Amino acid sequence: MTNASKGINLPVDELRNLHIGTPSYRSLKDNLARLFRAGPDGTLTHEPVLFTRGTETHGIILIAGAGAGKTPDIGEAIGSIEALTDNHETGVPRYIHVTVGSPATLRSLAVQFLEKLGLDGVGDRVKVHELWTMVRRRLQRLGISLVVVDEVHDMFRSTPGSETDAMFRMMKSLMQGDHPVVLLLGGTERLLAVTGLDAQVNRRFRKVIAQPLDCGGNADSIHKTVAFYAGKAGLALSIRDDLAVRLIHGARYRFGRCVEITIAAIDEALRAGDDTLTGQHFETAWGMEEGCPLTANVFAVEDFMSIQLEDDDEIGERIQVAREKKRRAKATPKSKRGKKVA
Incomplete structure (x- = not known):
């Protein structure tokens, strides 16, 4: 690990160890x-x-x-x-x-x-x-x-x-x-x-x-959280007024995810050698995490609220259903597969 990498990883690790009471x-x-x-x-x-x-x-x-x-x-x-x-x-x-x-x-x-x-x-x-x-x-x-x-x-x-x-x-x-x-x-x-x-x-x-976040009621506190983490990392903050709402939506209205995305954005800023945290860092970090095109990135498009985001629990449920179907298919004799009832 290079000295430059250590200089980035240490403050990011310190951010991950912080805890904010909800x-x-x-x-x-x-x-x-x-x-x-x-x-x-x-x-x-x-x-x-x-x-x-x-x-x-x-x-x-x-x-x-x-x-x-x-x-x-x-x-x-x-x-x-x-x-x-x-x-x-x-x-x-x-x-x-x-x-x-x-x-x-x-x-x-x-x-x-x-x-x-x-x-x-x-x-x-x-x-x-x-x-x-x-x-x-x-x-x-x-x-x-x-x-x-x-x-x-x-x-x-x-x-x-x-x-x-x-x-x-x-x-x-x-x-x-x-x-x-x-x-x-x-x-x-x-x-x-x-x-x-x-x-x-x-x-x-x-x-x-734990109640889900609300765009209207929690946007201000999320903005303050982003500013707090940026300050801890020694970064200035320059973000658009609606970034907190974008962050809440992109985080599936979960506080912990808001923090994780913010830390990932800070990591992007530090690795780029920037001294200011911007919306571009959030766009890059969230896009890499989600693996989505620019047109589906909540930090990139104007009508970001129209982007439908699946929850991990929903994805896990579908994966389990698919596994069960596959297991039942394997347990079914080949002679009975696809047989139609007259």
């Missing part, structure tokens, strides 16, 4: 704090608050679209409770963060939990209920108080309903017993639609919903 983040932080007991001096401890006569914990469901900044918000909220970030007895944090793999099964989810808990290479012959018993024991042994399960909506892409219900029941059971933990589930809007059908989920989980 209303949904503040709500997440506040609700998470309510689920842990305070010590004599008022400082939050790692001990969960127990409900239902001391028999179970409660949890949080964080709903945020792809690119809203859900994962950074979770990390910052956990970091605000010092007792969760370090266990002096074990040398590891008092929480684990699991991202659901797709497709997910009760077994694969248990294996993911165990890997995060330091147990790799679990044998295929171990029964599923034994795996979850191992999970419980490891949570207790390591003094884990918080379990974060991210991308939970992926459990609903191709997993049978009965399997999904079993996974939910098993995760909820971690909130009871001799060592109950707090659960923080994160996912897109699909998660809210599914969990809303479960009365026990509604009772046990607080809901934090």
Whole structure:
């Protein structure tokens, strides 16, 4: 890596490590704090608050679209409770963060939990209920108080309903017993639609919903965010009045994506040796990210609001449907393919 590249990468990396609090983040932080007991001096401890006569914990469901900044918000909220970030007895944090793999099964989810808990290479012959018993024991042994399960909506892409219900029941059971933990589930809007059908989920989980940005109500704050990041990178700012609205639309109305696009534009400016961040840098950065022609670039055309942008969740859903069709086609005998009914 050249010295010039280092001089660009360092400030860009620093920008990526910044965190700006949003209303949904503040709500997440506040609700998470309510689920842990305070010590004599008022400082939050790692001990969960127990409900239902001391028999179970409660949890949080964080709903945020792809690119809203859900994962950074979770990390910052956990970091605000010092007792969760370090266990002096074990040398590891008092929480684990699991991202659901797709497709997910009760077994694969248990294996993911165990890997995060330091147990790799679990044998295929171990029964599923034994795996979850191992999970419980490891949570207790390591003094884990918080379990974060991210991308939970992926459990609903191709997993049978009965399997999904079993996974939910098993995760909820971690909130009871001799060592109950707090659960923080994160996912897109699909998660809210599914969990809303479960009365026990509604009772046990607080809901934090990251609202999409609004062009009228949030344009000014997004403009200030762009100016803030440009200033941090040592750049002046020269953008047209409607760039914030273009940015909101191009980011699918997600705050996290607005930040990512802004940082990418700043990176373009620094690599070009420019001292001012302009709309051209946004046009270049967004075009490379989207792989779109100039006529479909929200930072290039006048009627940018007419450009229809697909969401990652919608794309993922279509990919999964296509995979299922391909799988069913392979499972169908050749003699039956294309046969018409008289």
